[in-house]
Amino acid sequence: MSREEIFEKLKSIIKPYINDQEAYAGVNESSDMLRDLKINSAHLVDIVLDVESAFGIQIDDESMEKMVTLKDALDIIQAKTAA
């Protein structure tokens, strides 16, 4: 799966957890999930569960802590799906 395809899939995963649709419209790889997209930490866990299920991977604590921006999440998903 290409990085672009992963990004599109990731965007569809995070969409239900973003209240601010203006923020969602401007989403890009550098978007910070907490600060820019206003996703709360409870929903970050939901996103991790959805990502694990969608990509068939497991996100460990260390990776979860590093998932600050969508780029971080993409890097982690790409590395884990390639492994």
Added chain:
Amino acid sequence: MFPGVDIVYLPGALRKKRSDHSRYREIVFHPSELSVIDSSSVPEITVHLLWAMKEAVYKSFVRNEASSFRFIPHCVEIISFCEEGHLFMAEGKIKNVQISVQAEVFPDYILALVPGNNCEIIPVSISGKGEARKFLSGRADELRNSFGDDLLFSYSHDGPYAAISYCRSSSR
């Protein structure tokens, strides 16, 4: 100790069943916390009670230590959990520091806070986290005007409720 507060809006939180979701349990809780959930007569509520305690401890710790690491659920372990009357008391262990935390379950929400602080629960009709933050920071300005500039604050917002916890910096 800096204030730390977390509010969980129960009708929203209880939409998804969590207490027997195996991967959710693994990601969020330590084995000792799972024992508390599994021995509870209301496991779904206890899931969110422990979550709120973790968040309150984390918020207090990061301000106290001027630390900036991101919250992940395993960064706090709730230990010594007990019930005293209508209050739930525990210690939150985070990076080898122990912080006391208490929580209370109300019909619509759970409130957890690091004790020793004043706390206000404010029903908010606004939607969107950014708006709630603006609203809470306005309330903080009002409190500073009334009680002085040396107040320390912690904020939380979930669904139609917001909470603001505060104490004087001299009483930390």
